[in-house]
Amino acid sequence: MKSVSLTTPVRIAGQPVRVLFIANPDGRPRWVWPADARRPTFLSFYPAVTLRQRAFRLAVRLIFMLGLQRLVFSSVVIDRPEMAGESDWALFTGTTGPNRKEVLIRDRQTVVKIAVGPDSQDNLANEARTLKKLEGAKTPLPFVYPNLVHYADHRLSITRLADYGTWDTITPDHIEALRSLRAGFSEQGGLHTWPEWIATNERLTALEAGSDTRIPGRLLTDLLVLAAAFDPVRPVRYGLSHGDFTPWNTLRTDGRQLGIIDWELAREQTPVGYDYFHFHLQQGIMVERKSWSRIYADIHAGLTPLVKLAVFGSIRVNVDRYLRLYLLHHLTYYLSVYTRQEVWHPQIHWQLEVWRDALGDLTPSGHGRPQLIASLFAALAGVDYAVLKLGDGDPADLPPDSDLDILLSRTAAETLIARIQSFRGVDRVRIVRKSFMASLAIVLSNGQLLHLDLIWKLKRKATVFLEAATLIEGARVNAHGIRVVNERDTADYLRLFYGLNGQPIPEKYAVPGGELPVLPIQSNRGWQKWRNRFDYVQDTLLTAWRDRGFVVTFSGVDGAGKSTVIGEVTQLIDKRIRRPVKVLRHRPSVLPILSAYVHGKEGAEQRSVERLPRTGNNRNLLSSLLRFGYYFTDYLFGQAYVYVRYVLRGYAVVYDRYYYDFVLDARRSNIELPAIVPRLGLPLLMKPRYNFFLYADPDTILARKQELDRATIVDLTNRYRALFRDCQDRYPRHVFASVENVELAETLATVRETLQTSIK
Numbered sequence: 050m051k052s053v054s055l056t057t058p059v060r061i062a063g064q065p066v067r068v069l070f071i072a073n074p075d076g077r078p079r080w081v082w083p084a085d086a087r088r089p090t091f092l093s094f095y096p097a098v099t100l101r102q103r104a105f106r107l108a109v110r111l112i113f114m115l116g117l118q119r120l121v122f123s124s125v126v127i128d129r130p131e132m133a134g135e136s137d138w139a140l141f142t143g144t145t146g147p148n149r150k151e152v153l154i155r156d157r158q159t160v161v162k163i164a165v166g167p168d169s170q171d172n173l174a175n176e177a178r179t180l181k182k183l184e185g186a187k188t189p190l191p192f193v194y195p196n197l198v199h200y201a202d203h204r205l206s207i208t209r210l211a212d213y214g215t216w217d218t219i220t221p222d223h224i225e226a227l228r229s230l231r232a233g234f235s236e237q238g239g240l241h242t243w244p245e246w247i248a249t250n251e252r253l254t255a256l257e258a259g260s261d262t263r264i265p266g267r268l269l270t271d272l273l274v275l276a277a278a279f280d281p282v283r284p285v286r287y288g289l290s291h292g293d294f295t296p297w298n299t300l301r302t303d304g305r306q307l308g309i310i311d312w313e314l315a316r317e318q319t320p321v322g323y324d325y326f327h328f329h330l331q332q333g334i335m336v337e338r339k340s341w342s343r344i345y346a347d348i349h350a351g352l353t354p355l356v357k358l359a360v361f362g363s364i365r366v367n368v369d370r371y372l373r374l375y376l377l378h379h380l381t382y383y384l385s386v387y388t389r390q391e392v393w394h395p396q397i398h399w400q401l402e403v404w405r406d407a408l409g410d411l412t413p414s415g416h417g418r419p420q421l422i423a424s425l426f427a428a429l430a431g432v433d434y435a436v437l438k439l440g441d442g443d444p445a446d447l448p449p450d451s452d453l454d455i456l457l458s459r460t461a462a463e464t465l466i467a468r469i470q471s472f473r474g475v476d477r478v479r480i481v482r483k484s485f486m487a488s489l490a491i492v493l494s495n496g497q498l499l500h501l502d503l504i505w506k507l508k509r510k511a512t513v514f515l516e517a518a519t520l521i522e523g524a525r526v527n528a529h530g531i532r533v534v535n536e537r538d539t540a541d542y543l544r545l546f547y548g549l550n551g552q553p554i555p556e557k558y559a560v561p562g563g564e565l566p567v568l569p570i571q572s573n574r575g576w577q578k579w580r581n582r583f584d585y586v587q588d589t590l591l592t593a594w595r596d597r598g599f600v601v602t603f604s605g606v607d608g609a610g611k612s613t614v615i616g617e618v619t620q621l622i623d624k625r626i627r628r629p630v631k632v633l634r635h636r637p638s639v640l641p642i643l644s645a646y647v648h649g650k651e652g653a654e655q656r657s658v659e660r661l662p663r664t665g666n667n668r669n670l671l672s673s674l675l676r677f678g679y680y681f682t683d684y685l686f687g688q689a690y691v692y693v694r695y696v697l698r699g700y701a702v703v704y705d706r707y708y709y710d711f712v713l714d715a716r717r718s719n720i721e722l723p724a725i726v727p728r729l730g731l732p733l734l735m736k737p738r739y740n741f742f743l744y745a746d747p748d749t750i751l752a753r754k755q756e757l758d759r760a761t762i763v764d765l766t767n768r769y770r771a772l773f774r775d776c777q778d779r780y781p782r783h784v785f786a787s788v789e790n791v792e793l794a795e796t797l798a799t800v801r802e803t804l805q806t807s808i809k
Contacts, residue, residue, distance in 0.1 A: 064129040069122040082139040084124060089113050090154050091139035096215045096297040098336050146390045148172060148313075154209065160195065164203035168386075172313035173205045179315040180207070182289075186233050192226045192307040210308040213301040217336070219328055219351060221777070222307040223299060228359035231288035231321050235362065241281040243318055245378055250276060252381040261388045265401065268380075271408035275377055285374070286362055287318040294324035295331045320378075321361045322371040325351075327379065334403050335396060341406035348372070349494070354802035355786050364798040373411050380404055418497045419445040421472060422453075425501075426531060428468045432461050435524035435534045437504075437542065438558070443529045450624035452500035456517045456534070462487055462503040469501075479808040481596045484584035490627065490808045498805065500627050507542070509549040511585040513572035515542060541566045593697040598628055599807055600696065600737035602707035606714075606765045608754035609743040610790045615705055617797050618804075626804060628701045635706040636680060637687025666719075673720045677711065680718065681730050684708055688735045701804075708734060709742075713768050736783045739803060740776070742769045743790040 070078035071091075080091040089109050097103040112121050130140060130153055137156055143149040147168040153161040164170040177200040183190065184197070195207035216223070240246045253276055257269055291298070292314030302308035326348065333344035349368070358364050361371065387397055422444050436444070437454035444453060457465070466487060470478050479490040485506035491499045507515040520542070524532045534542065540560045545568075547554045554560050573581065601618070603611045619630045695702050710717055711727040744766045747759045757765075770787045777785040784803060790796045 065126055066129040067124060067126050069118055069124055071122060077142070078125075079142055080139065081127075081142065084119060086118075086137065086139075087113070088137070090137055090157075091141070093154060093209075093212050094139070094141045094152065096212070096300065098215060098217045098296045098332070145392065145394070147386050150313075155206075158209055159198060160207050160209045162205040162207070169313075170203045173200070173203060175315060176311075176313045177205055179289075179312040182234075182317075183312075188229075188233060190226070190229050190233070192222070192229075192309050193302055194309050194312070210300055210310060211302045212308075213303075213305070215296045215300055217296055217332065219325070220307075223294075223328070224356050224359050226307055226309065227294075227324055230290065230324070231286075231360065231362055234289035234317060236287040236318055237284055238287070239282040240279055240285055243285065243287065243320075245316060245319070246281070249378050249381050252385045256381065256384055256388070259388060263393065264384060264388070265405060268384075268401065268405055268408065271405075272377065272380060275373055275408060275411070279374070279377075285371075286321045286366075288321050288362075290316050290319035290323040292316055292319075292324075292327075293331075294328050296328070296336070320371050320374045321366075322368070323375050323378075325360045326372055326375040330379075330403070334399050338399065339403075341403045341410060344403065345407070345410065353806070354799050355784075355788075357802070358788070358795075358799050364795060364802055369411060376404070376407055376411070380408075417474070417493065418449070418499055421474060421491065421493060421497075421499055422447075424472050425453075425465075425469065428465055429455075429457075432457060432465075433521050434461065435521045435532050437520075437534050438539065439527070439531065439533045440536075440539070441527045441529075441533075444531060449498070452502060452627070454502045454504060456504050456507075456521050459505040462505060465503065477808065481592065483588040483592070485588075492805055492808050496802055496805070498625055498808075508581070508585075509546070511578075511581040512549070512568065513581065514545045514549060514568055515566075516569050516572065592699065596699050598696045598698070598700040598702065599739065600691070600702045600704065600735075601739040601741070601804070602704040602709075602737045603741050603743060604706060604709050604769060605743035605790070606750060606762055606769075607756045608750035608762075609745055610753065610793070610796075611705060611743055613793065614741075614743060614790065614796055614800070615703060617793070618800055619703060621797065621801055622701045622703070622804065625801065626701070626807070628699060630701050630703060631691075631695050632703045632705065633691070635704070635710065636683050636708070637691050638683065639687035639690050640679065640683040668721050670721070673715075673722045674726075676718070677715070677720050677722055677727065680711065681727075684730075684734055692735070704737070707737065707740070709740075709769070709772060713772060714765060736776075736780050738807070739784045740773065740786065741800060741803075742773050742785075742787045743796070744769070744787060745789060745791050749791060 067084040068081050069084050069086075070081040073079045080094055082089075082091045089112075092106055092109060095102070095106065097106045112118055130138070137154075139154045141152040143151050143165060147166060149165045150169040150173065151163045151165060153163065155161050162173055162176075164173050177197055180195065180197040183194055193210060195210060198206040198208060200206070253269075253272055256264065257273065291309060291312060293311060294309075298309060298311045300308040300310065329344055329348045329351070333339040333347065339347075352360075352368060354364055357366065357368070361368070383400070387393065426444070434455055434457040437456060439453075447453070466478075466480060466489065469475065469489065469491065474493050476492045476494045478492070481488045485508045486502055486504040489499075489501040489503065491501060493499075505517055506513060507517050507520075515538075520534050520538045523535050523538055525535050527533045543554050543558055543560050544565055548565050571577070601622075603615055603618075605611050615632065619632060622628050622630050691702055708727070708731065711720070712724060712731060715722055715724075715727060747762045750757075750762055751759065773785040773787050776783075784806075786799075786803065788796055788799050
């Protein structure tokens with residue numbers, strides 16, 4: 050009888066059976082199944098990611114539906130594999146290389162993996178250990194995985210997961226899975242404590258000493274330079290990684306739940322982000338045939354602040370550092386595998402091409418705010434300009450919340466804007482153009498921010514109060530080579546700017562008192578006067594349309610730390626994002642609190658502050674409906690009022706609690722209603738752009754406030770998180786983020802980077 054195996058690891062039962070097969074390019078069978086099979090079980094070996102792959106699966110299913118498989122596929126008689134079922138089995142003979150294994154789908158419930166060589170034996174033993182570790186996880190995992198049935202004699206039997214296809218992109222379910230693997234198996238330590246760091250350097254030494262000319266010499270040189278650049282003592286965050294986290298190893302299972310298979314390359318104590326990087330790299334190379342620059346862009350495009358927090362455990366992480374660690378480990382591992390492989394398939398050469406570009410691109414370099422400012426003034430060489438309020442200071446030393454005001458001509462401003470957008474390290478630029486200036490908010494790839502005002506007319510509403518050209522002409526060069534407005538003109542500017550706005554001049558400018566300078570007459574009379582008024586109206590209308598503000602909500606159980614976070618965030622929005630802020634408590638408050646009709650507005654507010662939450666004694670259904678209807682009316686009409694009065698004027702509106710409290714914790718407002726009643730009202734309301742639910746473990750909350758019992762804290766937290774997950778699915782253009790608020794700095798960093806996405 051004829052064996053279809055590339056070697057002969059599959060035990061045979063001595064029972065001849067006719068099979069069909071699909072061959073490899075070299076003619077050897079790849080997928081084998083019984084000729085009398087009624088369903089294409091072997092398609093489980095071929096997850097469809099691309100349109101071409103989906104078309105192939107559809108064609109195969111059609112062939113089976115029409116009963117044409119014996120006419121289409123090659124046939125041979127073999128001895129039945131020992132562990133195979135009667136007809137519903139399929140065999141994958143494995144991919145060429147040291148890691149090769151054979152996989153037998155024994156029946157609809159069981160998969161058996163059979164090791165072919167020493168490497169695959171180690172891999173299967175590792176998968177068995179990993180599956181046991183997952184079964185012993187302290188908290189339930191948000192994905193399904195095969196159950197270990199039996200492992201012995203280098204044969205691994207596991208349960209078969211339902212397969213309803215896969216995804217070609219990372220979804221929120223993937224991210225939640227990566228978060229659980231990181232958080233459930235988290236460690237921290239220097240690189241020298243990482244076992245794989247030693248193995249990586251050993252592989253690199255062996256590759257350097259080897260004589261495989263198929264590996265480009267430049268690739269090895271770059272790997273050596275990359276390895277030498279790491280500080281082995283500097284702390285690194287570790288977690289459990291799958292090791293081959295790809296679309297073909299992540300499946301849609303029953304109920305469309307994420308299922309993860311093939312844990313052979315799983316590793317404990319792996320630098321965080323490993324699986325996230327691997328998904329993008331393998332998908333980009335093997336499926337989409339992308340260049341490194343496009344893969345790198347995809348990696349960073351997907352790293353929203355919340356994704357970064359889930360994958361890395363911190364918002365303040367140097368992503369490229371972990372990307373370099375991943376590449377160093379990944380490349381040395383697979384290069385050591387490929388050197389032991391006689392024939393290289395085309396996919397290896399695809400990888401070499403992308404790896405080369407990746408290593409060339411990821412040499413450490415600085416592209417922060419100081420470098421941006423240096424590039425900015427280099428671009429101004431030969432341009433007539435003057436910086437306001439800088440004096441003898443160095444612009445590179447300005448605090449993070451300081452901006453730059455530069456006087457120059459309108460033509461020069463537009464040229465500079467085009468240059469800035471092409472600067473290296475610039476992620477995105479929000480530009481708000483007005484008749485007299487352009488305001489730029491420049492966000493760098495590392496999350497740093499620079500606000501820049503390019504001004505060609507000095508105006509307050511419809512009045513020109515100084516001639517910009519005169520200030521540019523009288524500028525001087527300071528000690529750092531920067532052209533700045535001279536002291537006399539700066540004093541005139543400050544007196545006029547703050548005087549016309551009815552504000553005192555800040556003490557930091559140390560401007561002596563004096564009369565306001567005379568306004569330029571020529572620029573504020575005749576047709577120019579009417580032109581200024583027209584421009585002012587136009588600027589106001591266009592700003593309301595193009596530079597609208599946004600609404601932010603903070604929810605959480607009492608003791609979650611909302612008040613502290615809101616206080617910091619309002620300062621952050623004002624100083625860093627440069628928007629005026631309006632804070633509202635719980636609702637728009639177009640209608641007064643109900644008790645105001647009895648105790649007056651101030652008395653009602655005082656009673657509300659003094660009263661503990663959830664202590665009202667209302668249990669009447671009719672009273673609750675009336676109370677809820679009153680507050681819902683406030684939301685329904687008040688949100689339009691808030692939008693027109695604040696959002697259209699560029700404000701950031703911050704809610705301390707929002708309508709979600711009525712959905713999940715109506716008792717807090719002395720309302721006793723089924724949750725479905727306020728939930729039905731949610732689709733009728735405008736959805737705030739950013740919504741944060743702050744939570745912490747019960748012990749942390751009880752240490753801050755003892756207003757709720759442990760069970761209530763756990764229940765409310767679980768229900769809030771479930772509501773926010775549901776809202777994120779229903780309203781994907783908005784942010785519904787659950788943020789663990791234990792370390793204030795980490796929470797604020799998450800909120801800051803999320804809010805900076807408003808800069809577009």
